[in-house]
Amino acid sequence: KAKAGSKVRQSDDVAALPTLSSPGKLLFPTDRISKQAVWDYYLAVADWLLPEIAGRPLSIIRCPAGIEQPCFFQKHLTSGLERVATVKLKEESGANADYLVVEDLPGLMELVQFNALEFHPWGSHASDPERADRVVFDLDPGPDVAFSEVKQAAVDIRKLLDQLQLESFLRVSGGKGLHVVVPLNPGCDWELSKRFAHGFADALARSQPDRFLATATKSKRNKRIFIDYLRNGRGATAVASYSMRARAGAPVAMPLAWSQLARLKRADAFSIADVPAMLKRRRKDPWQGINDINQDLSRWSQDE
Numbered sequence: 001k002a003k004a005g006s007k008v009r010q011s012d013d014v015a016a017l018p019t020l021s022s023p024g025k026l027l028f029p030t031d032r033i034s035k036q037a038v039w040d041y042y043l044a045v046a047d048w049l050l051p052e053i054a055g056r057p058l059s060i061i062r063c064p065a066g067i068e069q070p071c072f073f074q075k076h077l078t079s080g081l082e083r084v085a086t087v088k089l090k091e092e093s094g095a096n097a098d099y100l101v102v103e104d105l106p107g108l109m110e111l112v113q114f115n116a117l118e119f120h121p122w123g124s125h126a127s128d129p130e131r132a133d134r135v136v137f138d139l140d141p142g143p144d145v146a147f148s149e150v151k152q153a154a155v156d157i158r159k160l161l162d163q164l165q166l167e168s169f170l171r172v173s174g175g176k177g178l179h180v181v182v183p184l185n186p187g188c189d190w191e192l193s194k195r196f197a198h199g200f201a202d203a204l205a206r207s208q209p210d211r212f213l214a215t216a217t218k219s220k221r222n223k224r225i226f227i228d229y230l231r232n233g234r235g236a237t238a239v240a241s242y243s244m245r246a247r248a249g250a251p252v253a254m255p256l257a258w259s260q261l262a263r264l265k266r267a268d269a270f271s272i273a274d275v276p277a278m279l280k281r282r283r284k285d286p287w288q289g290i291n292d293i294n295q296d297l298s299r300w301s302q303d304e
């Protein structure tokens with residue numbers, strides 16, 4: 001039986017992997033990376049990626065004609081997808097819609113067959129969609145911020161969270177910034193996780209206005225880092241660990257141990273060319289235990 005709230009498969013034979021079409025199509029023309037290479041990458045990292053996305057409402061970025069042509073963000077079920085599950089969720093408009101949920105390898109690979117390059121889960125599960133179990137602080141540096149400053153920001157945020165008795169985990173986005181991820185167990189409603197994330201970002205920006213800001217206005221960033229707390233509202237997503245990015249060089253969003261941060265050179269330091277081999281020789285999951293930590297935001301639930 002599929003998870004509560006998601007659709008039960010109609011037949012067993014769709015559990016097999018789909019057939020890959022157009023394997024030679026270049027999805028990253030400049031890098032000469034084919035659809036076959038994207039498929040091979042996701043097969044290679046599936047054991048790591050699936051625990052990060054399985055059972056969660058999932059948005060994808062599809063690039064049917066490659067990353068140099070228009071790509072689109074998709075959150076709903078569309079025709080032809082037979083190996084994915086869905087969950088009915090209320091839209092902001094009030095209407096219900098079938099959101100994508102991947103439960104297993106066939107579902108993942110079917111989305112790859114449909115030219116999905118990036119995977120962006122909700123911070124909640126389809127079985128309990130209104131309960132957030134992760135807070136993501138997305139550090140978005142302005143154009144004049146050195147990467148060393150972004151690294152220092154992540155270290156400082158970790159320390160502040162630590163003082164609140166909240167353990168946090170590190171990810172390079174594969175783009176320009178870092179993500180600091182706080183697991184919640186038990187989780188809480190979106191209203192509380194957003195209020196916490198917003199309050200945290202605001203307090204940081206107020207105490208160090210030369211380094212941080214907590215408003216999304218891009219023109220105001222310049223030498224500062226936007227603490228993007230907006231990844232945390234209902235319906236918001238953040239890129240999954242091990243997802244590739246639909247950007248030049250096919251970088252990967254990689255979870256890291258805090259001890260790896262000092263040596264890190266850039267947020268797009270990892271790519272599909274090196275991640276599978278790296279995972280093979282890796283001895284320990286840098287996010288080991290993330291789902292077993294008991295910490296929550298209940299101390300903030302009383303605030304007005």
Ligand code: ATP
Nearest residue numbers: 073120138140173174175176177178237238239267
């Ligand atoms: P970077 O390090 O370059 O900032 P990032 O993944 O953190 O990489 P952001 O632009 O900071 O990128 O985050 C945007 C997030 O918003 C994405 O990770 C994704 O989950 C979500 N997102 C992206 N495009 C859309 C869209 N069209 N609609 C809704 N959400 C989106």
Ligand code: MN
Nearest residue numbers: 138139140177
């Ligand atoms: Mn970001």
Ligand code: MN
Nearest residue numbers: 138139140228
């Ligand atoms: Mn952002």
